Amino acid sequence: MKKISIKRENQPQDSERYYVGIDVGSVSLNCIVINHKREVVYESPYDRHLGKVDEAVLALIQDLYKEFGQDRILSFSFTGNHGKKLSEELGTFYEFETISQVLGAIFVRPDVRTIISMGGQETALLQINHYDVEDRGGPGGWELEYFNTNGLCASGTGSFIDQQAQRLATSMYSKETDTSLDRIDKILADFIRLGLKSDKPANVACRCTVFTKSDMIHLQNKGEKLEDIIYGLHVGNARNYVSTIVSNRVLEEPILFVGGLSLNDLQVKAFRSYFPGLVVPSCNTSIGALGVALQALELSRQDRVNLDMLKAGGRDNELSVPAAPRLALKQTTFPDTNEIQRKSLRKETRVYLGIDIGSTTTKYALINENREILHKAYVPTQAKPIEVTQRLLKLIRDDIGRKIEIV
Incomplete structure (x- = not known):
């Protein structure tokens, strides 16, 4: 606290x-x-x-x-x-x-007509109608004219943005980055700052958290700039809100943006492309x-x-139930050495190279005709599949390139 x-x-x-x-x-x-x-x-x-x-x-x-x-x-x-x-x-x-x-x-x-609310778990639209004495024959006041909120899916919420920032943290920093929730505010600030550098948002679908992740991975593997993907995520978030929560409603000004996501300058920028008069109030x-x-x-x-x-x-709210030992979170480690065993390569050896370029990690294995592993590596892709693959090929060339023939 x-x-x-x-x-x-x-x-x-x-x-x-x-x-x-x-x-x-x-x-x-x-x-x-x-x-x-x-x-x-x-x-x-x-x-x-x-x-x-x-x-x-x-x-x-x-x-x-x-x-x-x-x-x-x-x-x-x-x-x-x-x-x-x-x-x-x-x-x-x-x-x-x-x-x-x-x-x-x-x-x-006092004259607010529309409220866009985006919190950690929920997004909502609230429209307010103001009336005076002549309208109702009594004291003036207000009524909640329309209300709509998201379903059970976390897409479009603050937690949704937090998760994407955590996932891309290794691309922003390095493989040793601590992406725990204790550091989410720092990660999120850097995430937003990087996205604000973009002027060409990538096309990211944000209707579903699973599809969004797949979309972003695909864009990373295509070589899209990270800042364009981040900005595209926020633009997609605003687009999804307009299509699903706003739907066919006409939003009258003043439009206030409230909730935790209203602190996100990139999300505010994305919404203002739809609602230029959007106000972030005190x-x-x-x-x-x-x-x-x-x-x-x-x-x-x-x-x-x-x-x-x-x-x-x-x-009093703690339940007394049988419990198993506490689970331990063991993160994947990337060993400093890529060599399993060094074969004495006295003459040029015919070898076979296999490369697996994944969304988060890139791996290769080099084997001889006897199916023995001569060399291997396992490193983060860091949203740069081409650059990482080039670096791994250079590693092979510099280490044992003169003693092998890749067939």
């Missing part, structure tokens, strides 16, 4: 009270603190919980108590995929993410947290949190 650091021009009055909204999504934890004047006094940085939801929420609340004072926080409220469970454990207010996002969006942009990743905090304030909720309940909740 990132520690809270808040800069204020003026210290709060002793009488000031706060309402905390927390959006506990499938990937990240986002928090907003507002005062009774509906002013945002704190927005948490985008923070991945890496599946440790209870631990992350506990650390966040402890930091908030330390910063604002336990007695000054009147209410904690939750939204998001994991928010319902936490609100039940802690006895606090919960609102569905759809409503929370609309409330937050209207607060930052609190773009915390719009749901803002909405649920505002609703708690309007309802005069007073839901304080007992941290002991959260700690106990985590233990």
Whole structure:
């Protein structure tokens, strides 16, 4: 968890009270603190919980108590995929993410008509209709005119982009690169930065995660520039959203882009090719947290949190079941030497060379007429099949080229 650091021009009055909204999504934890004047006094940085939801929420609340004072926080409220469970454990207010996002969006942009939401697990389209007194014979307001979301496939979500960035990390760096989730923010930043260099996106189909991977591998093997593939991935992501989520709807401006993917400059660029007026608002990743905090304030909720309940909740949810030994992740190692055994090649030897150029690795084996392996290699393809193959052939030539005849 990132520690809270808040800069204020003026210290709060002793009488000031706060309402905390927390959006506990499938990937990240986002928090907003507002005062009774509906002013945002704190927005948490985008923070991945890496599946440790209870631990992350506990650390966040402890930091908030330390910063604002336990007695000054009147209410904690939750939204998001994991928010319902936490609100039940802690006895606090919960609102569905759809409503929370609309409330937050209207607060930052009162005339908003369309919301494009892309998070770690879900993508959605929300269209809002505003009406006045004459339309309804009563107070003016808003209604959710249309809502659509993705199905079970992860294609088009933030996790989908994360996975592709991890997969291409060896092409961006080297075979020793650590591609674990602990480093995903760094990998993703470099991934986006490289894609922004492209002005000619490759054609990547993004309707299905499996097909997308196959498409990208094919493009790599064709020798497409990596930056063009990355940009093409984001353009394909936007194209898929328009064809499946938007479909035949007409999107009216202002159009707000919210959720974790709104932090991705390359995805914003891709969407603006379809919607030039697209706006990334303030609190773009915390719009749901803002909405649920505002609703708690309007309802005069007073839901304080007992941290002991959260700690106990985590233990109570553990199931006592028989367990096998912990699985060990053993990554493929590439030995420094490519020689299995050195035959004394006193005269020119007739040999046979086999090369397997795969999507992620390239292999070769050199055998003699007795089917004995004389030389072999196993290296990453790194999206450069031609260059890697040339390097391996040069290795053979420099090492034993004068003593063999490849037939």
